[in-house]
Every structure is written in structure tokens, then in C-alpha cells.
Amino acid sequence: MKIGLEIHVQLPTKSKMFCSCPTTDAPAPNTHVCPTCLGMPGSRPVLNRKVLEYGIMLAKLLGCRVADTTWFSRKTYFYPDMSKSVQITQYDNPVGEGGSYKMASGKVIRITRIHVEEDPGKTKRVGDLSSLVDYNRSGIPLAEIVTEPDLSTPAEAREFLKQLIADIRHVIDLPSDGERSIRCDCNISVGKERCEVKNVTGLKNVERALTYEVLRQTKILKSGGKIERETRRFDEEKGVTISVRKKEFEADYGYIDEPDLGIYDIRELAASIRIKESPQNRASRIASQYGIEPKMAKQLVSTSMGLADLFEEVAGKYDPQTAIKWVGGPITANWKAMEENGRSPEAVVGIIDRFTSGEITDSECTMEIRSAMTGESMESIQTASGGLEDLINAFLDENPEVVNDYRKNDKAINRVIGTVMKSSGGRYSSAEVVETAKRLVESRLRSQT
Numbered sequence: 001m002k003i004g005l006e007i008h009v010q011l012p013t014k015s016k017m018f019c020s021c022p023t024t025d026a027p028a029p030n031t032h033v034c035p036t037c038l039g040m041p042g043s044r045p046v047l048n049r050k051v052l053e054y055g056i057m058l059a060k061l062l063g064c065r066v067a068d069t070t071w072f073s074r075k076t077y078f079y080p081d082m083s084k085s086v087q088i089t090q091y092d093n094p095v096g097e098g099g100s101y102k103m104a105s106g107k108v109i110r111i112t113r114i115h116v117e118e119d120p121g122k123t124k125r126v127g128d129l130s131s132l133v134d135y136n137r138s139g140i141p142l143a144e145i146v147t148e149p150d151l152s153t154p155a156e157a158r159e160f161l162k163q164l165i166a167d168i169r170h171v172i173d174l175p176s177d178g179e180r181s182i183r184c185d186c187n188i189s190v191g192k193e194r195c196e197v198k199n200v201t202g203l204k205n206v207e208r209a210l211t212y213e214v215l216r217q218t219k220i221l222k223s224g225g226k227i228e229r230e231t232r233r234f235d236e237e238k239g240v241t242i243s244v245r246k247k248e249f250e251a252d253y254g255y256i257d258e259p260d261l262g263i264y265d266i267r268e269l270a271a272s273i274r275i276k277e278s279p280q281n282r283a284s285r286i287a288s289q290y291g292i293e294p295k296m297a298k299q300l301v302s303t304s305m306g307l308a309d310l311f312e313e314v315a316g317k318y319d320p321q322t323a324i325k326w327v328g329g330p331i332t333a334n335w336k337a338m339e340e341n342g343r344s345p346e347a348v349v350g351i352i353d354r355f356t357s358g359e360i361t362d363s364e365c366t367m368e369i370r371s372a373m374t375g376e377s378m379e380s381i382q383t384a385s386g387g388l389e390d391l392i393n394a395f396l397d398e399n400p401e402v403v404n405d406y407r408k409n410d411k412a413i414n415r416v417i418g419t420v421m422k423s424s425g426g427r428y429s430s431a432e433v434v435e436t437a438k439r440l441v442e443s444r445l446r447s448q449t
């Protein structure tokens, strides 16, 4: 089975790709439009430079060769959501080609190309016989990323997309919700011929649409039938794909070079652009640079880049073990509560300072960190954590074998956590119970040796 994806990302520019219409959510249909994005006679497109910058950033993220010069083409087809009957896109010499992207599993997915183009408008069915059309989206810039058919299962395609989207969001500062969307065309072949499922949105739907296609194509092949090359769409409610049309070939679109735009020499621009380290690259760098578990590095980065910053600060100032103990422990446990309270982790390094210089004890340090991050008073934390520590200690006194089991397999701690969560009736957060249980078991282990 071979799966390849074409991923369309709406780029976060303030104005559209070839005119000054805003790209933000419009108050009503057909209000963010002008003669250029409607393709009226006499209007001329003017390229928004930001679009090329974002295209180059993504090309670099995906390890593509960035072109020296790039230009645009007109793709001709009629569809009511495109009043010009041509879409300005890139055909020859896209922004980037020939890249590769490494998944957390280690598998490398080859990237065929990345180009930039304009989004068409949107149609909305009204009853059986008519549709309404809204051109607000028409002319919003898109990057299209095309992969080679290197993905082997629907689940792997989902995993790839999840990781790639997280990296894209970080590198081009794409808002995590609302106005910008990511859509996917999924190409899949079980036998020789492939089918394309157009415009699937959402990770879960990509996996569902592909899973359905695997079953459908397998059934046809088993009964001696032939898969036809075609374009299909995914019905989210029914969970099935439906044939839309026979797949056309690129040559059918009669591409011509766009005469209203020039050739862009992007060498200098590309050389001036440095991209941010992607979350995926950062997690693997942190794991190898500080010698920590890849799983932990991934957790730090996916919780927040700020948390990863703090880890690197503490590991640099003291050593990785200190950073694992405090940033990986109580600071991670309180991170969400800190964000919800609108606080910052500013004070924690000072608290760790006082611990390493022997001014405060292990448990005082834990409590002070929590107080600084959540705003709770030391008194209430002392009462609560005293209660929690007592519960855990009582359990460990009764079941001393758990400490030895933990030495062999750290999953042994789940017994402590499960029992305490149950007996405390939800009084403590799971993060808090996990962190305290680990701390107490580990301190018992240390006193044994």
C-alpha cells in the first residue's frame, strides 16, 4: 500500500496573495473582495512578498532545495468558486523541491515539492438545485506541500501529518485555531492505480478516509475488478468516499505562464531567512545534547516551548540531572495551572538556586515552586501536600516491596498512584500524585543504598 499526501496550508498573511483585501474572518459573505480577487477585466495581480517568505520558510523546514528563481502559472479550469476560471499557482520552478522530512519514528518521508498558490472561494449548497458562492476566501495564499507515496498505513499518515502540522505552526507562527485552515488531498493505491480523496480536513478524517479507501480498493481487487484512477470526496457523516470525477492529468489543465507577474529572483531573500528550530528537531536535539530520554524531551517540547527553554536554562546552569529533577518534575506538573492563572515561571530558577546551595530542602523546594507557579499560599500547599505525603508514606510502609519492584521496573509506581488516587477521592491532581509518589519512592530507594 502506498500513500502520498498533498497538504494545503493557508498562510498567515494580513492581506490576500495578489490584492490588499484582508484575510481575517469577514463579517458577511462577499465583503472581503475587490476586482483583483474576483478577476474583473482590467485588474492586475500584485504579489504579496510575505507569501514567498513563508514559502521559503516551509521549503527550508522540509529540507527542500530552494529555487534561485521562481514564477507563477495559470491553471485553467472552470468551477463556480473561481470567478476568473484560472487559478494562479506554480507549475514549473516552484519555491522548493526535493526535500525530506524525518518522523519521530525515524522514518523519512520524501517531499516532492512545495509551491504557493491562491485559494478559490467557497460554494454552499442550498436545497437540491442551487448553490451560493462566497469569494471571501478567494485569493488567500496557500502553500501546497506534496509528498512522495512513502507512507504505508492510514495511521502512519495521520502521525506524519500531526507532527508536520505542529512543526509548521511553530515555524510560521500559524494560529492554532480559527481563521487558518489546513486541508489535505490523500492519494492512495492498494494495487497499481491510485485514487485521490480531495479536501479532507482534520487528522482523524484523513485516517478515516484512507482506511475506507483501503477496504474499498482491497474488495475490488479481491473480486477480480480494476481500480480506476479517479477523484473522490469524503463524506464525514457517513464515513465513506464517493466518486466525483475521473482523475484528470496535469496536462489537462493547460498551464500557461502567468503574464501579469514576473520572474522572481529569490536567492537573496532565501539567504536572509533563518527559520526557527522546529519542535521535532528541538526534541531530538535536547535528548541527545543532554542525554535524556527521547520521550521526556518530546513531552517538554510538546507541553510548551517555554518549558523546554527553562529546561535548557537549568541544565546549562547546573546539570541535566538537576533539570530533569525540577523542570521534568514539579515544574512540568504545575505548568498547566500556571498558564491558566496567567503567571510566569520567572521565580523558579531562583528557588532551584536556593535548593542547590542547600538553603532549602527537597520538599520545601517542591512546595515553593508550586506556590510561585500557581499563586497558592505556602500554608495551603503545606497542608495539602502533608496530607498527600502521609497517604503515600502510609501505603509504602504497608507495601515496602513496591520500592524494590520500582528499582527493576518503574511501572511499579502505578500501584501507589492508583491506590492513592482512589483513596483520596480526587482531592489531588494526577500530576501532583505522580510527582509526589515518584519523589518519595526515589528518596526511599536512595536511603536504602
Ligand SMILES: [Zn+2]
Binding pocket: 016, 019, 020, 021, 032, 033, 034, 035, 036, 037, 038, 139
Ligand atoms: Zn481582493
